[in-house]
Amino acid sequence: MKFYLSVLLLAFLLNGCARQPETGKLQVVASIAPLAYFAEKIGGTHVAVSVMVPPGGNPHSYEPLPRQMILLDKATLFIKAGSGVEFELDWMKRFLSLNHALRLCNAVEGIRLLPVKHDGEAHQHERYDPHYWLSPLNGIIIARNVKKDLISVDPVHRLEYDANCAKLEAELQLLHQEIQRKLAGLKKRRFLVFHPAWGYYADAFRLEQIAVEEEGKTLTPRQMQRVIEKAKTSRIGVVFVSPQFSTVQAETIASEIGGSTISVDPLSPDYQNNLRRATSAFIESLR
Numbered sequence: 366m367k368f369y370l371s372v373l374l375l376a377f378l379l380n381g382c383a384r385q386p387e388t389g390k391l392q393v394v395a396s397i398a399p400l401a402y403f404a405e406k407i408g409g410t411h412v413a414v415s416v417m418v419p420p421g422g423n424p425h426s427y428e429p430l431p432r433q434m435i436l437l438d439k440a441t442l443f444i445k446a447g448s449g450v451e452f453e454l455d456w457m458k459r460f461l462s463l464n465h466a467l468r469l470c471n472a473v474e475g476i477r478l479l480p481v482k483h484d485g486e487a488h489q490h491e492r493y494d495p496h497y498w499l500s501p502l503n504g505i506i507i508a509r510n511v512k513k514d515l516i517s518v519d520p521v522h523r524l525e526y527d528a529n530c531a532k533l534e535a536e537l538q539l540l541h542q543e544i545q546r547k548l549a550g551l552k553k554r555r556f557l558v559f560h561p562a563w564g565y566y567a568d569a570f571r572l573e574q575i576a577v578e579e580e581g582k583t584l585t586p587r588q589m590q591r592v593i594e595k596a597k598t599s600r601i602g603v604v605f606v607s608p609q610f611s612t613v614q615a616e617t618i619a620s621e622i623g624g625s626t627i628s629v630d631p632l633s634p635d636y637q638n639n640l641r642r643a644t645s646a647f648i649e650s651l652r
């Protein structure tokens with residue numbers, strides 16, 4: 366009896382710590398939540414998807430937990446952003462060494478990366494903005510990349526993956542048009558964000574992103590002052606923040622310009638609705 370109880374307890378603990386492979390399902394690991402969305406949409410009932418960087422976690426600095434490393438052991442496919450996100454640069458080699466059979470899907474393949482902008486101009490030394498998934502048209506390319514690799518590890522369900530992907534592509538095309546339509550009438554097109562995650566969104570919909578922070582560093586008082594002046598001359602009233610970053614400096618800027626902060630999430634697992642929510646927030650602030 367005692368033994369039985371401890372087995373039960375152990376099973377409970379294991380279950381609480383790590384998602385057990387659901388029998389028969391393909392184990393997919395995505396490095397960030399928006400990519401998991403694509404795997405779930407296209408893989409449907411044939412996949413069990415887990416995410417490396419948890420909600421609120423910052424992919425520019427996240428370190429995986431031991432129990433996440435264990436998940437890799439049972440995974441068949443790993444989907445990476447592939448755009449220079451620090452978390453992947455630091456850990457990808459290690460992940461692949463833990464499971465030599467792990468197939469790697471590079472979600473960025475075929476996407477045109479944009480250079481990081483600094484004060485409206487491209488950096489001299491090439492550095493690319495990693496946040497490409499926040500444009501629905503890039504989402505279409507991500508969907509195709511994920512589909513291609515799902516088929517290669519699980520060709521039996523090819524027809525379903527094809528159909529799910531086609532459906533998702535059509536939705537994303539419509540989403541792009543919907544956002545374009547909603548933003549079309551705005552006269553003001555410049556918005557201020559704390560962390561520069563919305564460059565591809567801005568590029569897709571002809572808005573202009575001004576970023577407070579760069580490369581995850583805290584701003585010096587001098588840099589803060591420059592941002593405040595710029596926001597004032599552009600008559601900006603909102604500082605967009607995201608759940609992954611401290612809002613202390615953003616709040617200071619907001620109070621200096623007599624404005625407020627609004628949260629938009631670049632890493633939501635609810636990809637399409639999140640882009641809709643962010644669009645409403647941008648419209649609200651740019652009216």
Ligand SMILES: [Zn+2]
Pocket residue numbers: 425496560561562
């Ligand atoms: Zn970021």
